[in-house]
Amino acid sequence: MCFRLNVLIQLVVMLLLILEVCGTLTSSLVQIYNDTIFQITSKFEFTNIQCNSLDDDFSGIENCFLKSVNRSYKYLSLKVNLHKKPVSEIKVNVSLLKRFNGYKPFLYNITVDACKFLKNPKSKPIFNYFYSFFITQSNLNHSCPYDHDVIVDRLTADFVNHKITKVLSFPEGDYMVETNWMANGVNRALVKIYGTLS
Ligand SMILES: *[C@@H]1O[C@H](CO)[C@@H](O)[C@H](O)[C@H]1NC(C)=O
Ligand SMILES: *[C@@H]1O[C@H](CO)[C@@H](O)[C@H](O)[C@H]1NC(C)=O
Ligand SMILES: *[C@@H]1O[C@H](CO)[C@@H](O)[C@H](O)[C@H]1NC(C)=O
Ligand SMILES: *[C@@H]1O[C@H](CO)[C@@H](O)[C@H](O)[C@H]1NC(C)=O
Ligand SMILES: *[C@@H]1O[C@H](CO)[C@@H](O)[C@H](O)[C@H]1NC(C)=O
Numbered sequence: 001m002c003f004r005l006n007v008l009i010q011l012v013v014m015l016l017l018i019l020e021v022c023g024t025l026t027s028s029l030v031q032i033y034n035d036t037i038f039q040i041t042s043k044f045e046f047t048n049i050q051c052n053s054l055d056d057d058f059s060g061i062e063n064c065f066l067k068s069v070n071r072s073y074k075y076l077s078l079k080v081n082l083h084k085k086p087v088s089e090i091k092v093n094v095s096l097l098k099r100f101n102g103y104k105p106f107l108y109n110i111t112v113d114a115c116k117f118l119k120n121p122k123s124k125p126i127f128n129y130f131y132s133f134f135i136t137q138s139n140l141n142h143s144c145p146y147d148h149d150v151i152v153d154r155l156t157a158d159f160v161n162h163k164i165t166k167v168l169s170f171p172e173g174d175y176m177v178e179t180n181w182m183a184n185g186v187n188r189a190l191v192k193i194y195g196t197l198s
Contacts, residue, residue, distance in 0.1 A: 048194040086145035099174035115144035
């Protein structure tokens, strides 16, 4: 039963992805999906975060950590210093990996021109979904160029948990989100966020 449910969820998520590629994903479909599949309660926890600047002339990681204040209050914070401001051409690619026998690509592997996306977030519903995970906790919510440090401040697991389990559902397991940040065509930073859904 559990196995079948996971397969069903994967199929529906794939369908959403195909619809997005075809440009026909509508909010009413998300709504139908939301209403039918979801009364599953899962819990998300961050397990690790790794940040690497791939070009120290361009950017530096000032901080990148998970903090456990107590059992129920855990958060992720990140601050990246940009040394070559302003930055007006950014591409981000986001891949979701799930641990089976090592981390394997799982459903999403997308590249987005961030400056175009920020002008019209609704044009990329799946990317918008990932973006919604952290945007309220970050100073990235404005159009290009960026002429300041990049901050994600105290993103809590609860916040992500709400997005994962209430907006789109995922099967339980260990996940990693790998993001590459490219500016002016060169990969500048790699951020990996690990979490468990149980
Ligand atoms: C955990 O820490 C937060 C922030 O300091 C506090 O508001 C909350 O009451 C604490 N929860 C518990 C169970 O101690
Ligand atoms: C994502 O796709 C690109 C090209 O389509 C590939 O080179 C890359 O390895 C993929 N990444 C993951 C994590 O699957
Ligand atoms: C993301 O960018 C990295 C570095 O440029 C590249 O190795 C990887 O294949 C890219 N993934 C996708 C989905 O394009
Ligand atoms: C981002 O900013 C726009 C315009 O300033 C605002 O309408 C939108 O609600 C913001 N989104 C989030 C998730 O904070
Ligand atoms: C999905 O349903 C929940 C309540 O069950 C609601 O809070 C949430 O806004 C819905 N999400 C979308 C995208 O409709």
